[in-house]
Amino acid sequence: MNSFAADVEALAKRVRGPVLTPRDEGYDTERAGYQLARWHRPDLVVGATGAADVRAAVAFAGDHGLPVAVQGTGHALAGTAGEGGVLINTSRMTGVRVNGRARTAWVAAGTRWDEVIHEAAAAGLAPLSGSFPGLAVVPYTLAGGLGLLSRRYGYAADHVRALDVVTADGLLRHVTEVSEPDLFWALRGGRDNFGVVTAIELDLVPVTTLYGGSLQFAGELAAEVFDTYLSWTATVPDEMSSSIMQMSYPDLPAFPEALRGRQAVHVRIAYAADVLDDAESLVAPLRALGPTGDTLGVLPYTEAGSIHADPPFPGHVEAGTALLGDLDTAAVRAILDQAPPHAPLPHVFELRHLGGRLAHPPAVGNAVGNRDARFLLNVISRLERAEITEVRPAHKRMFEAVAPWSTGGRLLNFMNGEDAAQQVRSAYDPEDYRRLTEIKAVYDPGNTFRLNHNIPPADDREHDRRAGMAPATVPVTPAT
Ligand SMILES: Cc1cc2nc3c(=O)[nH]c(=O)nc-3n(C[C@H](O)[C@H](O)[C@H](O)COP(=O)(O)OP(=O)(O)OC[C@H]3O[C@@H](n4cnc5c(N)ncnc54)[C@H](O)[C@@H]3O)c2cc1C
CATH class of the missing domain: 3.30.43.10 (Uridine Diphospho-n-acetylenolpyruvylglucosamine Reductase, domain 2)
Structure with a gap:
């Protein structure tokens, strides 16, 4: 041996x-x-x-x-x-402990959102989870975490109270704003560049029900629905989160006959105001367009995963992303011209409405950047249905078409394409990226955590700036 x-x-x-x-x-x-x-x-x-x-x-x-x-x-x-x-x-490391009085949840590294949603609901609370409850809480949150309640409350990373993390030196640190402020700032947005998070403590919010669901429209109405949706987003309150998605349905028996081989547009709604009385009047301009399907209604937060109804099964997927500013009719044309039926790909593209609380810095600063963006564009193709050699150029054409409206930024959680490694800087504001490389040089100078969206350590010339940033020599033992 x-x-x-x-x-x-x-x-x-x-x-x-x-x-x-x-x-x-x-x-x-x-x-x-x-x-x-x-x-x-x-x-x-x-x-x-x-x-x-x-x-x-x-x-x-x-x-x-x-x-x-x-x-x-x-x-x-x-x-x-x-x-x-x-x-x-980390998939075996599961567990949730909700503190109803403090409105927090302690969550182990491999726990999925559906477990937290269930436990929090019993206390009349909800976590800042995303469109798909089957995602792991920790990676989602460390990269920012754009959720169904985000326009009201901000990114999930804005609501982290403490983290237990194993750093490259093998030490387990309990990291808070007080114990290690630089590492606390960097982990919330810099994700896995600084260590392996073994548990996280998060704020929960007092939400039990939503007005939500989706409106489905025939693909032929795409231009009108996208135009109306975009003007509508300029009028809605921060409690209204929404997205619009066009999907090309495969010609397969698994799908309803009316959709097979065709495109449909879906507007997804999650309205989380304290009082939902005005929900129907808020969505009336969208309903007036004549949806062929309508699931909007009051639902418990435990069923929020039905709003996007993301597929729960594994698949071969190629995806790309861009952050966009305010969009107009010309932007809609540019996007639709690069999608079916005018172009063969992508199979799915969506715009998520940003702004609201997402545009504000959190109470305790973190590394999540690009808060000025108004929309997130995601472009997704299934590699079971198209060759990668067709998919990549098609996605590239879409991103070139929206370049006039692009902020140049991206969200780490949606950065999945082949060139993700070259895109990491675009997830951060430039000064924050520099600070991240400096903190990296303190906590992971050998870049042990590099099999990721990597932030390399600043080189020695940055040494002076790092002097005041030494890690705690005796890490605080986790309380949990
Ligand atoms: C269907 C679908 C829906 C989605 N919806 C949303 C959404 O609504 N909002 C949103 O923000 N994102 C969304 N995403 C993106 C998603 O949040 C990210 O892909 C996230 O990383 C998924 O978590 P995971 O456990 O699958 O990640 P993995 O692929 O397992 O890991 C992702 C990254 O996180 C790091 N990581 C994992 N665990 C730890 C840890 N314990 N400590 C440190 N680093 C760790 C890994 O090193 C890796 O780089 C969606 C993705 C999909 C596929």
Whole structure:
């Protein structure tokens, strides 16, 4: 047995979860995620059961000079999958504890939103979850987290109170605004560049019901529906979150006959005011366009996942994203000209309405950037239905077409294309990106956490600026 194999065997004895190399049965299952088009190919995958396993895995990587990757539910693999190193799978690390009086939830690293939504609802509260409740809470939140309640309350990252994180030196730190302010700022937006978060403490909000659902329109009405939707978004209150999506339905029996081989436009609504009495009058201009399907109504937050009805099963997906400013009729034409029926791809594209509270800095600053954007454009194609060689140029054409309206920024959570690595800077305001590289140089100078949307450490010339930023030499022991 060579020394690496002996060390792997020793690690397997220290860790409660599985420790698997590419030769071991179960390796593929352990590294599988929801995104099937790209996978991590680590030298070693550790199925962590808790912070002690994470510490052991990070220490092992440090001893062998290996990079570390982390995987929650693996939706973002198209932008983050890497070769070699140690992959830590957090999917066994689940658990939620709600404090109804403090309106907070403590959430373990691999927990999905649906668990938190369920526990919070019992206390008359809701988390700032996104369109799909099957996403892991921690990666979603660390990258910002744009949710159904975000125009009212802001990004999920704006509502983090504390984090437990294993840093590259193998230490477990309890990070708050007070204990390690620079790391606290950087983790909320800089995601996995500073360590493996083992648990997070989040604010919950007093929301139990929404007025929400979707309106479905025939594809032939796309121009009129997009134009009306865009003017409508300029009139709505901050409690109204919404998006518009066009989807090209495959000609398959799994879909309703009326949709097969055709396009449909869906407007998705999540209205979260304290009193919902004016909801019907607010959506009246959209209803007046003559939807062929209408699911709008009052629903409990526990059913909020039905609003977008994102597919819960894994798939081969290529996606791209851009942040846009105010949009006009010319922008709508530019987008629709690059989509079916005028162009063969993408299969799905959506505009999510930003602004409201998203445009304001949080009470305690963080690294989430691009708060001036008005819309998020996401462009998605299924690789089961088209070759990657057709998909990439089609997506590129769409982003070129909207360039006049682009802010140049992106949201990390939606950065999934082949060139995601080159796009990382665009997720941050320039001064914040510089600060992130400086904090990286303090907490991860060897760039152990580089199999991701990477923020490299600032080089030595930045040393003077980093002097006042030393990490706590005796990390605070997590209270949880
Ligand atoms: C159907 C669908 C709907 C979506 N809807 C929304 C939405 O409404 N709003 C939104 O903001 N985003 C949305 N997203 C994007 C989603 O938030 C990101 O893809 C997110 O990263 C998914 O979490 P995951 O566990 O699948 O990530 P993974 O692919 O497992 O990981 C993503 C990244 O997070 C890092 N990471 C994972 N766990 C940890 C940890 N414990 N500590 C540190 N870093 C970690 C990984 O290193 C990796 O770089 C959606 C994605 C999909 C596929």
